[in-house]
Amino acid sequence: MGTEDLAKAERASDVTFLDGDRRIRRVSEPEPEPRSETAAKQWIDRMRYFLTVDPAGCLVAMDGDEVVGFAISQNRDQLWFLATYGVLPDRQGQGIGKQLMDAVLAHAGDRPGMFSATVHPGATRRYRLAGFMLHPQMRMVGTVDRATLPAVTGLRDGGVEDFDWMNRLDRQLRGAGHGPDHHYLLGANRLVVSHTGGESGYAYIDDRGRAVLLAAANPEIAQQLLWEAFASARGDTLVNCITTANHWAIDVGLAARLDIGQEGYLALRGMPEPAPYLANGRFL
Ligand SMILES: CC(C)(COP(=O)(O)OP(=O)(O)OC[C@H]1O[C@@H](n2cnc3c(N)ncnc32)[C@H](O)[C@@H]1OP(=O)(O)O)[C@@H](O)C(=O)NCCC(=O)NCCS
Numbered sequence: 484m485g486t487e488d489l490a491k492a493e494r495a496s497d498v499t500f501l502d503g504d505r506r507i508r509r510v511s512e513p514e515p516e517p518r519s520e521t522a523a524k525q526w527i528d529r530m531r532y533f534l535t536v537d538p539a540g541c542l543v544a545m546d547g548d549e550v551v552g553f554a555i556s557q558n559r560d561q562l563w564f565l566a567t568y569g570v571l572p573d574r575q576g577q578g579i580g581k582q583l584m585d586a587v588l589a590h591a592g593d594r595p596g597m598f599s600a601t602v603h604p605g606a607t608r609r610y611r612l613a614g615f616m617l618h619p620q621m622r623m624v625g626t627v628d629r630a631t632l633p634a635v636t637g638l639r640d641g642g643v644e645d646f647d648w649m650n651r652l653d654r655q656l657r658g659a660g661h662g663p664d665h666h667y668l669l670g671a672n673r674l675v676v677s678h679t680g681g682e683s684g685y686a687y688i689d690d691r692g693r694a695v696l697l698a699a700a701n702p703e704i705a706q707q708l709l710w711e712a713f714a715s716a717r718g719d720t721l722v723n724c725i726t727t728a729n730h731w732a733i734d735v736g737l738a739a740r741l742d743i744g745q746e747g748y749l750a751l752r753g754m755p756e757p758a759p760y761l762a763n764g765r766f767l
Pocket residue numbers: 499500503567568569570571574575576577578579580581582599600601602603604605606607608609
């Protein structure tokens with residue numbers, strides 16, 4: 484993929500995921516909507532960023548001038564991750580996805596790998612056949628009962644001066660630091676840290692009060708960070724990417740009177756389930 488492909492790849496991605504979301508929608512869920520103009524710009528901005536950091540991991544499948552598939556992956560030190568992957572609905576099941584997956588896995592080499600997967604049957608089939616372990620993910624949904632919020636202590640707002648120890652913590656939990664991704668995440672979210680000499684942790688909290696990436700040295704710190712996110716939540720909230728090793732997050736969600744749901748898989752190869760850790764779907 485080159486920067487000249489970004490606009491077409493974004494359109495292909497919107498069509499592909501809208502179709503996928505419609506197919507897996509549960510009757511209790513709202514009808515999926517096409518991506519907003521703002522979200523489309525954010526998608527292009529994020530892919531442009533991936534292209535600057537690790538362009539060789541970003542691939543598109545072309546038919547003439549048309550982008551019919553895309554696989555955007557990145558190497559960070561000794562970790563490979565897949566940020567997004569799709570093939571246009573009317574081109575699926577013809578081997579294009581396999582070619583894309585083989586190419587991005589060649590870029591990964593023998594690095595351990597991780598990504599957050601949809602439940603699309605073609606996707607899960609592809610991932611397992613590529614040797615990934617599929618860890619079912621839970622999610623917590625609902626409105627935080629503010630009467631349950633505890634007094635949270637020991638946290639402060641973080642900044643670039645925290646990135647060194649945050650990268651060390653990342654390495655302990657998932658084998659590689661987020662490196663440049665920390666700068667990208669800090670540009671769009673509030674960073675809250677617990678770093679008082681001994682054990683530490685951090686969470687990025689978005690403008691709706693959702694913890695979009697959380698890492699901690701122990702479950703107690705992780706729970707404090709999640710409570711901090713809940714305290715800033717407005718309206719319905721969501722905690723994503725909770726694997727079974729992260730029931731500490733389920734316990735906080737239940738205490739705040741959220742409901743447990745299930746959504747997709749954390750696909751891992753060559754590495755154990757990170758914990759206490761809530762992955763970010765795009766930066767892992
Ligand atoms: C996942 C995806 C990229 C795979 O692309 P693709 O071109 O369909 O992949 P391939 O044809 O190479 O392989 C898919 C495999 O699953 C099978 N498959 C494809 N669609 C399927 C479906 N709807 N139901 C069941 N099996 C399906 C294919 O037969 C093939 O298996 P085989 O090689 O053993 O015959 C594509 O299906 C897609 O874009 N899905 C929607 C978006 C999505 O969920 N992306 C994953 C994000 S984590």
